[in-house]
Amino acid sequence: MRLTRDVVSGENRRKLRDISGEEVASCYQCGKCSAGCAMTGMMDLLPHQVIRLVQLGHIEEAAASRTIWLCASCLACSARCPRGVSLPNVMESLRVTLLRPGERHLDPAGLPAEVLENAPEQALVAGLRKYT
Numbered sequence: 001m002r003l004t005r006d007v008v009s010g011e012n013r014r015k016l017r018d019i020s021g022e023e024v025a026s027c028y029q030c031g032k033c034s035a036g037c038a039m040t041g042m043m044d045l046l047p048h049q050v051i052r053l054v055q056l057g058h059i060e061e062a063a064a065s066r067t068i069w070l071c072a073s074c075l076a077c078s079a080r081c082p083r084g085v086s087l088p089n090v091m092e093s094l095r096v097t098l099l100r101p102g103e104r105h106l107d108p109a110g111l112p113a114e115v116l117e118n119a120p121e122q123a124l125v126a127g128l129r130k131y132t
């Protein structure tokens with residue numbers, strides 16, 4: 001996508017700010033969030049790269065990354081951020097923009113009985129909140 005003023009300050013970015021409550025323009029790309037994230041080995045974009053895409057208005061690219069689904073919402077990054085940006089909130093809002101149109105990433109009815117019996121209740125609730 002070409003970088004234009006309309007893209008950078010477009011409707012999608014405003015919507016994301018409203019949902020997340022985060023002002024991503026505060027991020028100055030120091031990378032401390034990515035340096036402290038335990039999930040980066042599996043991520044296709046590093047957390048600070050997700051923020052950079054959102055800053056530039058490339059919401060679809062950020063939302064298409066595997067990273068937003070791998071984020072464990074552990075808060076390690078936001079605790080380290082010198083600018084007070086909560087990445088988990090941004091990741092959650094990106095997931096919400098995908099899930100709102102009704103796309104499900106997990107079918108609760110399709111969960112095997114073994115998972116329902118053995119998985120910790122907290123993990124089930126968190127998974128259903130995140131993926132449905």
Ligand code: SF4
Nearest residue numbers: 027029030031033081
């Ligand atoms: S730690 Fe904060 S300021 Fe630094 S790159 Fe991450 S979000 Fe941006």
Ligand code: SF4
Nearest residue numbers: 037071072074075077
């Ligand atoms: S909240 Fe997500 S992005 Fe931040 S450190 Fe934890 S797993 Fe990484």
